[in-house]
Amino acid sequence: MAERIGVQLDVLQRFLDPFPEDDIEWRVQTSGESSGRIWAQVIAFVSNRAIMNRLDEVVGPGNWQNSLQVVTGGFMCGIGILVDGIWIWKYDGSDSSDREPFKGGISGSMKRAAVQWG
Numbered sequence: 503m504a505e506r507i508g509v510q511l512d513v514l515q516r517f518l519d520p521f522p523e524d525d526i527e528w529r530v531q532t533s534g535e536s537s538g539r540i541w542a543q544v545i546a547f548v549s550n551r552a553i554m555n556r557l558d559e560v561v562g563p564g565n566w567q568n569s570l571q572v573v574t575g576g577f578m579c580g581i582g583i584l585v586d587g588i589w590i591w592k593y594d595g596s597d598s599s600d601r602e603p604f605k606g607g608i609s610g611s612m613k614r615a616a617v618q619w620g
Contacts, residue, residue, distance in 0.1 A: 507584065507587040508561075508565050508583070508584030508585050508586055508587055509560075509561045509562070509565050509583065509584065509585055509586075510585070510586060511586065513560060514560070514561075514583070514585070514619065514620065515620075516559075516560045517560060517619050517620035518620050521552060521556070525548050525549070525552040525555075526546050526547075526548060527546070527547055527548065527549055528545070528546055529544065529545055529547065530542050530543070530544055531543045531544065531545045547613075548613070549609075550608075550609040550612050550613060553612060553613055553616045556616075557581070557583075557616075561583055561584070564584075565583060566581060566582065566583045566584070567581075567582050568580060568582070568612060568615070569582070569591075570608060570611070570612075573595060576595055576596050576598050576607045576610075576611065577595060577596055577598070577607045577610070577611040578593055578594070578595040578611060579593065579594065579595070579596075579608070579611035579612045579614070579615040580592065580593040580615060581593075581612070581615045581616060581618070581619060583619065592615055592618035592619055593615055593618070594611060594614035594615045594617065594618055595611050595614065596609075596610030596611040596613075596614055597610070
């Protein structure tokens with residue numbers, strides 16, 4: 503029997519599993535004051551590190567890779583996964599972020615590329 507190279511397609515369904523509570527981070531998106539009351543809109547997100555850990559857990563460190571490109575106004579990231587011996591790539595991009603333009607743009611593009619995988 504021939505040895506399989508990479509992962510089998512059905513393994514990728516594990517990308518749909520919810521992230522553990524410890525991987526969920528929170529950030530104030532907007533805030534203000536209205537009629538004497540302070541308010542804030544808070545959003546939940548996962549870090550780029552959590553995305554990389556999920557890729558390592560699901561497909562193994564040797565079965566995925568990423569490719570980053572600087573594009574006008576931001577970054578394009580591709581995530582390639584070795585599936586049944588064939589590299590399959592999915593890409594997405596992100597503008598440079600307001601907070602940390604370089605790091606935030608790279609993280610944003612990788613997170614968006616990860617969404618393409620589920």
